[in-house]
Amino acid sequence: MSDETTIPAMHPAHPQIPFSRPATPQTEPRKIGFYGLGNIGYLMARNLATHKSSVTSPVSPPLLVYNRTVSKSEKLVKEVGGESKIRIAQSAAQLAIECDVIITNLANDDVVKHVYVEFSKALAQSPPTKNKIFVETSTIYPCLAGELNGLISQHPRSHLITCPVFGTPPVADKALMVFAMSGNYQSKKEVSYLLVPAVGRQVYDLGENLEKVIAFEAPTFKLIGNSMVLGCLEVLAEAQTMSKKSGLGAEAAYDLVKELLSAGPFFEFGTKMLNDSFDGTKGFGIDGGIKDASHMRRLTQAHNSPMPAVDAAHSHLLTARALYSAQKLQGTQQFDTLDSSALVAGARVAAGLDGFDSGKHSKVIKE
Incomplete structure (x- = not known):
C-alpha cells in the first residue's frame, strides 16, 4: 500500500458501500x-x-x-x-x-x-x-x-x-x-x-x-472528521459569547448560523449552548471530547500541522470540566455529567461571563 490512500468510489450496486455483496452466503446465521x-x-x-x-x-x-x-x-x-x-x-x-x-x-x-x-x-x-x-x-x-x-x-x-x-x-x-x-x-x-x-x-x-x-486510514480519518466538528463547536461558542457580550444576545448569532448553514453540528450543539442544555447523558460527554481533542493535538505534533481551533477548544473543554468539578465539590452541579457543548463555558468565562448560566447575563432590551 502506498503512502497516499485513495478513497474509492462507492460500488454501483449499493452506492453507500464500497464493496460488492459477499459472493458466498453464510450456511448459518452469524452470531x-x-x-x-x-x-x-x-x-x-x-x-x-x-x-x-x-x-x-x-x-x-x-x-x-x-x-x-x-x-x-x-x-x-x-x-x-x-x-x-x-x-x-x-x-x-x-x-x-x-x-x-x-x-x-x-x-x-x-x-x-x-x-x-x-x-x-x-x-x-x-x-x-x-x-x-x-x-x-x-x-x-x-x-x-x-x-x-x-x-x-x-x-x-x-x-x-x-x-x-x-x-x-x-x-x-x-x-x-x-x-x-x-x-x-x-x-x-x-x-x-x-x-x-x-x-x-x-x-x-x-x-x-x-x-x-x-x-488516510480509519482512526486518523475519524480524528480528522472530529476535528472539523470540534472546530465548528469552538467557532460557535466564540460567536455566541461575543454576541452575548456585545449586547446582541446569543440568539442573534444562532439565528445567523441557521440562516448561513443548512447542516452540520451547529444546530444540535448550538441549541444546547443557547439553552445551557449541557446534560452529557443525552449527548457526547465532555471526557470523550477532551480525549478526542488530545488525540488530535498528538496528530498535529506528529505531522507538524497546527490546528489552533482544536487547541482553543481543548483549553475551553478543560476549563468547563474544571468549573464543573468545583460545582460538584460544592454540591451545586446541575447535571450528572457534562456534554461537550459545555466548552462554551470556557469562552464565556474568558469574556467575564458565567460559564453555565447564560440567564445571568444582561440582554438587549428591544424597543
Missing part, C-alpha cells in the same frame, strides 16, 4: 456480539438487533450484548422486546468465544486496550475453529489500532476491523451513522452489509493498514 452501551453504543446495538430480527428467519440467534453496567443491558432487552432479539452476556470472554462478529464501542483508549486484552486471553483459551471478526468502532489514537491488531491476529482465523463511527446520538438513533473502515478486505465487505442500513448509511474503505498515521 453477533456487542460490547459497550454508552450514548452511541446503546442506539447502535438497539438498531442492529431490531433490523436483524426483521430481515432474518426466526431461528436467527439474538444479538449478544455486554456492558459493565448491567442495568443498561437489561433496559435494552426490554426496549427491543425481549430475549428473542437480545441476550445478555456475562463477560467479554463470552462474546469472544461464542460470536462470529464482535462489535465494540467504548469510552477511551485505556478501556479499549483492556477489553481487547480480555478478548485475546479468551481466544488463547478457546482457539477459534471458524472466522471471527472484531469490529472496533470507538475513536482511538491510530497507533493503538496496531496493538489491537497484534492482540487479535495472533489467533487463528481472527481479524480486526477498525471502524470508527461518525455521528451524534440523534444521528445514531435514526441509523444514519457513517463508518470509516480499515483492515482485512473480506471482513470489511461482510461487516459493511451488516451495518448498513441497520445502523448507518455509508461506509468509507480506507485500506488494510491499521496503524499507518500518514495514510
